[in-house]
Amino acid sequence: MMLFVSTDGAVRTPSAASASEAAAIHPTRLRLLQVATRLFQQRGYHAVGLAEILALSETPKGSLYHHFPGGKQELAEACITRISASTMAALDDASASGADIIAFLQKLGAESAAWLERTDWRDGSLLAVVGQEHGGGDGPLADAVRIAYQRIEMRLAKWLMLEGVAVARARDIAATIIAAHEGAMLLARCRRDNTPVSLTTAMLCAMVERG
Amino acid sequence: MMLFVSTDGAVRTPSAASASEAAAIHPTRLRLLQVATRLFQQRGYHAVGLAEILALSETPKGSLYHHFPGGKQELAEACITRISASTMAALDDASASGADIIAFLQKLGAESAAWLERTDWRDGSLLAVVGQEHGGGDGPLADAVRIAYQRIEMRLAKWLMLEGVAVARARDIAATIIAAHEGAMLLARCRRDNTPVSLTTAMLCAMVERG
DNA sequence: CAAGCGCTAGACGGATCGGTCTATGATGCT
DNA sequence: AGCATCATAGACCGATCCGTCTAGCGCTTG
Numbered sequence: 001m002m003l004f005v006s007t008d009g010a011v012r013t014p015s016a017a018s019a020s021e022a023a024a025i026h027p028t029r030l031r032l033l034q035v036a037t038r039l040f041q042q043r044g045y046h047a048v049g050l051a052e053i054l055a056l057s058e059t060p061k062g063s064l065y066h067h068f069p070g071g072k073q074e075l076a077e078a079c080i081t082r083i084s085a086s087t088m089a090a091l092d093d094a095s096a097s098g099a100d101i102i103a104f105l106q107k108l109g110a111e112s113a114a115w116l117e118r119t120d121w122r123d124g125s126l127l128a129v130v131g132q133e134h135g136g137g138d139g140p141l142a143d144a145v146r147i148a149y150q151r152i153e154m155r156l157a158k159w160l161m162l163e164g165v166a167v168a169r170a171r172d173i174a175a176t177i178i179a180a181h182e183g184a185m186l187l188a189r190c191r192r193d194n195t196p197v198s199l200t201t202a203m204l205c206a207m208v209e210r211g
Numbered sequence: 212m213m214l215f216v217s218t219d220g221a222v223r224t225p226s227a228a229s230a231s232e233a234a235a236i237h238p239t240r241l242r243l244l245q246v247a248t249r250l251f252q253q254r255g256y257h258a259v260g261l262a263e264i265l266a267l268s269e270t271p272k273g274s275l276y277h278h279f280p281g282g283k284q285e286l287a288e289a290c291i292t293r294i295s296a297s298t299m300a301a302l303d304d305a306s307a308s309g310a311d312i313i314a315f316l317q318k319l320g321a322e323s324a325a326w327l328e329r330t331d332w333r334d335g336s337l338l339a340v341v342g343q344e345h346g347g348g349d350g351p352l353a354d355a356v357r358i359a360y361q362r363i364e365m366r367l368a369k370w371l372m373l374e375g376v377a378v379a380r381a382r383d384i385a386a387t388i389i390a391a392h393e394g395a396m397l398l399a400r401c402r403r404d405n406t407p408v409s410l411t412t413a414m415l416c417a418m419v420e421r422g
Numbered sequence: 423c424a425a426g427c428g429c430t431a432g433a434c435g436g437a438t439c440g441g442t443c444t445a446t447g448a449t450g451c452t
Numbered sequence: 453a454g455c456a457t458c459a460t461a462g463a464c465c466g467a468t469c470c471g472t473c474t475a476g477c478g479c480t481t482g
Contacts, residue, residue: 026459028459028460042346043257043344043345043346044255044257044258044343044344045258046254046255046257046258047255047256047257047344049438049439049440050439050440050441051438051439051440059460060459060460060461060462061440061441061442061460061461061462061463062443062459062460062461062462063459063460063461065441065442066458066459066460067459071440071441072440072441116347120347121346121347122346122347122348123346124343124346127401128343128397129343129344131397131398131400131401132255132335132339132340132343132344132397132400133254133255133258133340133343133344134254135253135254135332135333135334135335135400135401136327136331136332136333136400136401136403137333142401145401146401146402146403149398149401149402150402172406172410175398175406175407175410176407176410176411176414178394178398178407179391179394179395179397179398179399179407179410179411180390180391180394180395180411180414181394182394182397182398183389183390183391183392183393183394183395183397184390184391184394186339186342186343186390186393186394186397187342187360187386187389187390187393188390189342189343189346189347190338190342190346190347190353190356190357190360191357191360191361192347192357195383195386196386196387196389196390199383199386199387199390200387200390200391203387203391203414203418206417206418206421207414207417207418210417237429239429239430260468260469260470261469261470261471262468262469262470270430271429271430271431271432272430272431272432272433272470272471272472273429273430273431273432273473274429274430274431276471276472277428277429277430278429282470282471283470283471
């Protein structure tokens with residue numbers, strides 16, 4: 001249950017992608033997406049050069065521009081929509097399995113903390129990093145982040161409504177969860193210390209419980 | 212009452228700096244700090260080139276390396292410590308003026324929202340942007356952000372203790388406020404919509420009130 | 423005045439950036 | 453076999469990156 005980050009960015013030995021995408025995605029394309037996502041979520045869009053992405057994924061430049069004619073920007077866009085898709089899928093799974101929101105929040109907090117520690121606080125949220133760099137702008141990347149957050153919020157809100165929360169309140173709670181969780185990940189990363197994540201998780205649980 | 216952002220980045224007509232620093236800071240140095248802070252908090256460290264900073268501040272390259280021998284990195288470090296200092300000063304002022312935390316949180320939320328809108332959601336939190344880019348790393352910039360967050364958190368906690376909150380709880384609340392507020396600013400910026408800020412403010416107030 | 427210093431001014435350079443281009447390897451179809 | 457298509461491979465390019473360096477301005481000081 002990891003939201004906002006990609007955990008499959010192993011280098012040269014791409015872990016098996018989720019079944020749905022393994023069927024359709026070209027191996028080179030997948031490798032590029034995994035490595036690029038990993039690097040972008042560590043350092044941001046502008047801080048990572050194509051040279052590094054190509055070297056770590058052992059891919060020649062020609063292949064990149066074959067699979068992503070739009071170059072670096074299209075690659076980053078694809079990374080964002082891929083993270084967005086996997087996050088929504090995770091939310092749907094959790095919702096379908098009948099878990100309640102409180103359990104979900106606690107699991108999210110625990111696994112986020114574990115992930116941060118496991119990466120030595122190097123990896124953050126791709127959406128947050130790119131979002132910070134592009135803010136309220138109007139480029140393709142800013143749009144991709146905007147849409148990703150919107151869709152994730154909608155899934156979360158839908159789930160909350162399934163649990164009986166009123167429509168307007170569900171959307172509010174969803175947005176609050178996303179904002180607080182992203183902020184907690186950031187602060188935890190900067191401080192190399194997970195307490196912001198657990199504190200925020202507790203606060204979010206309290207908010208949801210009070211309705 | 213703005214935390215985490217610089218509002219004085221006017222170009223070529225530097226608004227009067229706070230009295231304390233106007234006395235000591237060389238005009239050119241101040242202009243560089245203002246313009247650089249503004250640009251960094253809009254787009255991040257790596258996305259902003261020296262050329263743009265120099266052009267907007269109408270400063271030749273020689274001046275930059277005279278005032279900041281360490282180049283771009285030292286300039287960014289100075290921007291971070293300057294934001295950190297002004298944020299701590301604002302917290303001290305608010306605390307000394309006898310306001311309570313709830314009033315502070317509401318004012319912070321309202322003014323942050325107004326600021327986001329006024330900049331057309333272009334400007335974000337400098338600490339957050341640079342923090343995202345450098346994560347838990349160990350460069351001078353990562354350290355500067357880490358220290359800045361730590362100091363701000365301590366000031367906030369101190370204020371909370373003045374209001375009777377227990378030591379440990381005060382530090383927890385402070386960290387939670389910072390994390391949630393940063394996350395709210397990010398999400399609001401990405402969505403070009405301030406509701407995450409007001410929602411988060413409400414949640415934080417509820418948390419503080421329950422103690 | 424001459425010397426020294428703080429600061430401005432911008433030319434210059436090596437490195438790296440993202441992107442284009444041509445050539446070639448691999449695969450499948452007829 | 454011959455052809456077409458997908459994909460790899462990397463040389464190459466102009467632009468931009470950050471940083472160094474020398475020259476000179478203006479002010480104070482001896």
